[in-house]
Amino acid sequence: MSFENYFPIWNQLQHHQKQLLLDSLSYQTVKKGTILRSSNTDCAGLLLIRSGQLRALVYSEEGREITIYRLFDGDLCLFCAPCIIRSIQFDVTIQAEKDTEFWKIPSEVYQELMVQSTAVSNFTNELMASRFTEVMSRVEQFMWKSMDKRVSAFLLQEASIEGTYELRITHETIANHLGSHREVITRTLRDFQDAGLVKLSRGLVTILDSEKLQDIMR
Numbered sequence: 001m002s003f004e005n006y007f008p009i010w011n012q013l014q015h016h017q018k019q020l021l022l023d024s025l026s027y028q029t030v031k032k033g034t035i036l037r038s039s040n041t042d043c044a045g046l047l048l049i050r051s052g053q054l055r056a057l058v059y060s061e062e063g064r065e066i067t068i069y070r071l072f073d074g075d076l077c078l079f080c081a082p083c084i085i086r087s088i089q090f091d092v093t094i095q096a097e098k099d100t101e102f103w104k105i106p107s108e109v110y111q112e113l114m115v116q117s118t119a120v121s122n123f124t125n126e127l128m129a130s131r132f133t134e135v136m137s138r139v140e141q142f143m144w145k146s147m148d149k150r151v152s153a154f155l156l157q158e159a160s161i162e163g164t165y166e167l168r169i170t171h172e173t174i175a176n177h178l179g180s181h182r183e184v185i186t187r188t189l190r191d192f193q194d195a196g197l198v199k200l201s202r203g204l205v206t207i208l209d210s211e212k213l214q215d216i217m218r
Helices: 015-024 107-116 118-144 147-164 172-177 180-193 210-217
Strands: 026-031 035-037 044-051 054-059 065-071 091-098 098-107 198-201 204-207
Touching: 015 098, 015 107, 044 107, 065 118, 065 172, 098 107, 107 118, 118 147, 147 172, 147 180, 147 204, 147 210, 172 180, 180 198
Parallel strands: none
Antiparallel strands: 026 098, 035 091, 044 098, 054 065, 054 091, 198 204
């Protein structure tokens, strides 16, 4: 499908606004692990994902990674262009979790559309509110929920994303998502294994009892 099928408010744009977008777009493909934005990169533009998966993360003072939200097919990455949203006061890193294809909309073009179009402005504000809700939910989990609840929630989320209970993921990767240490994650997973909830092998976590993990998560 083309850009028009992915941009949520395409039909609310005027003809010249549609043409402005199409004339300015660039299409790119990146490999898993690619850093698309960090504190050292410029405000290059917004990304509209055609296929793949990105994650937005921040770093703690100790240098630990914490995933604040993830992006999938059809999602628009506003944090890739923080110059558009002046209220963003923290550094967000965007990393490809899978090989990803996306369209990039130049920041200046999107800013012009926000001025011209109420639909674009409203859509951007709604999307920003939704992203901040996700961020606050992650902060709440990090501050108040026990590690067993956080790990169980993460495993179930991964299973939903991947469509399988056999998760090819390392303890270090889980720790990076949750802002924890690998040793803490390993200890939690071994407790889960002892309880018959998961099976552990090298680079693989297999969920055996999703219902009990859901009970822990609640």
